[in-house]
Amino acid sequence: MTDPTPIFRSDLLASGITADELRQALRSGALAPVAPGAYLRRADADGLDDVARHRARARCVQHALGGDAVLSHVTAALFHGADLWNPGLSRIHITRDRRSGGRRTDHLHVHTAPLARDEIFVAGAAAVTAPARTIVDLARSLTVDEAVIAGDSLLRIHPSALMGVPGALDAAAQRCGVASARRVVGLLDGRSESPGESLGRLRLRSAGIPEPSLQRELFTPDGTFVARVDFFWEELGVVGEFDGMGKYGAGDPASTAESVRREKLREDAIRDLGFEVVRWTWPELFRFDVVVDRFARAVGRARHPHPPTATTPARRTPRAAIHPARG
Template sequence: MSAVDIGEMSAAQRHLVLTGAVAAGSSSAAVVSHVSAAVVHGLPVWSIPLARAHLTRNRRTGARTGGRVMMHAASIESDEVVQIGDLRVTTVARTIVDLARTVPFEQAVVVGDAALRLGRTSRAELAEQLVRANGWPGCPAARRVVDFLDGRAESPGESRSRVVLRTAGLPVPELQPTVLDIDGGFVARVDFLFPTLGVIGEFDGMVKYRSNFRHGSPESTVIAEKLREDALRALGWAVVRWTWPDLDTPDHLLTRLTRAAAFAHRTPRSGTWHPADHECPVPTHRRPK
């Protein structure tokens, strides 16, 4: 593979190449784990370092860190390993719990939400994995992550938004509810809805605009978004939108949410809304993220 090819790869793709090379040169007893396993499983790994491939050996001691590898030493049961191509990899449930024990809360939530959304693991599997990890370093942190996970978050940006909103102490929002007009007609399916605040929150990722532009002009996309938002406001909802930079420094976003709630309390609402049918919905009438 040429240097040009490597340069055109995403960070995750480059890490996958690194992981394959490191695993091939390691003991056959080593299992791809942690962030490397998440990459192999195709899960998003926002803001988790990818400079080293992570592997785990089924033993109590012998963990080491090298220039290209971080070798973990921990118990691994046979049913916690799956074969993906030439690689032996920890299962998604084991991977999520390993990450939740070892990376910051926000990064772990991004991976875990996606795993639930995609149906790659279940709450029952995660609960079982937590039981097995009881007493391991970082297990209390892993429990907090697993308790917070929600497969209705449809993108890393929405998962990060959930963490920001929780940290700010705001009421827990409904995720992906459907808003109806006074006649029961469909108006929109939204990212976040705060029933007690009268506020709807929308995370705007750039993928949404690139996707919509392929199906229409930039002007038609902007107009459609404006009409959708106007319809929500006409029902009495205050609408607040945010993007990736707002999540990095959220003080201004939180101020806007507070002001929107104050306005909404002075505005009568009509129509109704319904929660998502289940935690891992099949998106309908959605704005691509």
């Protein structure tokens, strides 16, 4: 992750640029304001999306507040490169190791809380809360869906953070929201590879569907790799797949057609191993009863396969060799 470097008014004036020259650079558009007293070159500013703009603003705010200001919560998660769902990006989050002095405005939230040295991490040349601390802070302050998406993503990026989460929870024992955080942490799994997979896992749990294995590799009996699947219920004979749709090459009809063809062949190969396939899309995560019914029908078919007919020839369907995902 490489963000453009902000240019600070104080540095420009110290280098000999006059206030009039600075005003002219702003009027002409050569410089774009990103925070009070901080600017980006116009070419850099125009290339920023909302997340990159938040990070640029955060670096400026941290510079203005001084060395004890550590980026935290949603802001830290963005510096770690985590997935966030519907994040509020208007407010920069800072934590200071102080007993008082917290404040919240439309654009800044200063948290005051104990902050040990091993809870500080350097990301993109900025001091941010370490992954385990960030997971717990988010679990205390976001909804369950939002916190699980962020927590799964942080564990995927920083697997070793899992070892630090219990200690981070203990350190937060007297802070607001820690009871919710303990429940959220019990739901996290860094093997989920997208926000949709994280939400799917939560929806399956809420529906009372047995816990699936995640990211399992399927092979033919002779050892040929067939597929790596999102969700897998070996005993039920069912594979679950979240359709993120982005993989289908939106905007490029030829690419989309080829992606769909390959996905169809992949699904046929999974069925040839004797497994039923249940798929769901992002909108269906919010009307999951449709998926629950689909899952029940798939389980029924897996347990009671249709008898062969003239148009449905009998076939051998040996169950696949199964391995946890590698890497």
